[in-house]
Amino acid sequence: MKQLKFSNQLCFPIYALSRLITSHYQPFLGELDLTYPQYLVMLLLWEHQSMNVKTLGETLMLDSGTLTPLLKRLEAKKLIKRVRSKEDERVVNIQLTAQGTALEQQAAETPLRLADSLGITATEVQEIKDAITPLLYRLKPALKG
Amino acid sequence: MKQLKFSNQLCFPIYALSRLITSHYQPFLGELDLTYPQYLVMLLLWEHQSMNVKTLGETLMLDSGTLTPLLKRLEAKKLIKRVRSKEDERVVNIQLTAQGTALEQQAAETPLRLADSLGITATEVQEIKDAITPLLYRLKPALKG
DNA sequence: TGGATTTAAATTGTACACAATTTAATTTTA
DNA sequence: TAAAATTAAATTGTGTACAATTTAAATCCA
Numbered sequence: 202m203k204q205l206k207f208s209n210q211l212c213f214p215i216y217a218l219s220r221l222i223t224s225h226y227q228p229f230l231g232e233l234d235l236t237y238p239q240y241l242v243m244l245l246l247w248e249h250q251s252m253n254v255k256t257l258g259e260t261l262m263l264d265s266g267t268l269t270p271l272l273k274r275l276e277a278k279k280l281i282k283r284v285r286s287k288e289d290e291r292v293v294n295i296q297l298t299a300q301g302t303a304l305e306q307q308a309a310e311t312p313l314r315l316a317d318s319l320g321i322t323a324t325e326v327q328e329i330k331d332a333i334t335p336l337l338y339r340l341k342p343a344l345k346g
Numbered sequence: 347m348k349q350l351k352f353s354n355q356l357c358f359p360i361y362a363l364s365r366l367i368t369s370h371y372q373p374f375l376g377e378l379d380l381t382y383p384q385y386l387v388m389l390l391l392w393e394h395q396s397m398n399v400k401t402l403g404e405t406l407m408l409d410s411g412t413l414t415p416l417l418k419r420l421e422a423k424k425l426i427k428r429v430r431s432k433e434d435e436r437v438v439n440i441q442l443t444a445q446g447t448a449l450e451q452q453a454a455e456t457p458l459r460l461a462d463s464l465g466i467t468a469t470e471v472q473e474i475k476d477a478i479t480p481l482l483y484r485l486k487p488a489l490k491g
Numbered sequence: 492t493g494g495a496t497t498t499a500a501a502t503t504g505t506a507c508a509c510a511a512t513t514t515a516a517t518t519t520t521a
Numbered sequence: 522t523a524a525a526a527t528t529a530a531a532t533t534g535t536g537t538a539c540a541a542t543t544t545a546a547a548t549c550c551a
Contacts, residue, residue, distance in 0.1 A: 269531055
C-alpha cells in the first residue's frame, strides 16, 4: 500500500469531519451569537460556574494564545467577567454574568438540534466516541502546557 | 441525561483529536517546511500532478478563501506553480515544480513516523476510519461550493 | 447576439490555533 | 531571605478557516 496516497490518510477524515460538524453547529450557534470554541467555553462555565484560564485551557486543550482573545470577546459580549484572583494574582478566573447564565436556557435545545442536523443515531454517536476517545486520551498528555 | 453537559458532547473529542493529530505531524512536517493543510495539498499533487483550485477545494473541503493564500505560500516556497488555464481563464491550475516533485522523497516516511508517534495500531486506524467515514461522506454534500 | 446568470478565484474581514516570547507573580532553594 | 526557577496570562506573529463580497470569464437564453 502506498503510504503517501491521500486516500490512505487517517487524519484527513478526522480533520474534515471536525470542520463539517462545526459548520452544522453554525446556524444554531449563530442564533446565540457564539462561535463553536466560545460555545465550548460556555458549556464548561454553565457546568462549573467559574473556571480559571489554565483549567479551561487544560480541558479544551487550548493555550492562552487562543483563550485570552476568545475570552475578551466573550467579555465584550457581556457573557463573562475576567477577574484576577486575589490569592494568586497570576490567575484569571472566568465568571458567568447574569446574561451568560441566562443564555443556557436559549442553548438548551442545541445538542438535539445538532444531532438532528447531522442525522446521527445514538448508536453511531457511541461508536464514534468509543473509537476516538481512547486515542484522544492516550495522546492528550503529550500536549505541552 | 443532561444534554448540555460538556462531557456528553460528541463533537469535542473529534475537534480535539484533529488538533492533537496535527500537533503530532508538526515535527515531521516542520522538517519539510510544510503546515498540515499544505501537506494535504502536496499529497494530492504528488498523486495527480496537476489539479485546479476548485477540485482541490472539493477534495479537501476548503474554499478559495482558505486555498488562495495557502497556494500563494506554496508558490512562494517554489513547490508549486499557479497557472491560469488557457481554455477557461477562470480556472487556475496548480502544478508541481521540480522542487515540489522532489519533496515527495523527503516526505516518504511521514505516514509511518506519524503512526509511530501516535502509537496507533493498524486495527485502531481501521476502527476509527470505519466509525467516522460514513458520517463524513453523509455530511459532505451539505457543504456549499 | 447581447444582456442575465452562473461559475472560479480572489478579496475582505473576523475568529481561531499555536509557536515563541514577554511580563508579572509565586515558589524554590542556595 | 534574596536570587533563581517556575508558573499563569498576555502578547506577537504566522497560518489557517470561513462568511460575504467582488471580479472577471464563460454560459444561457430570450
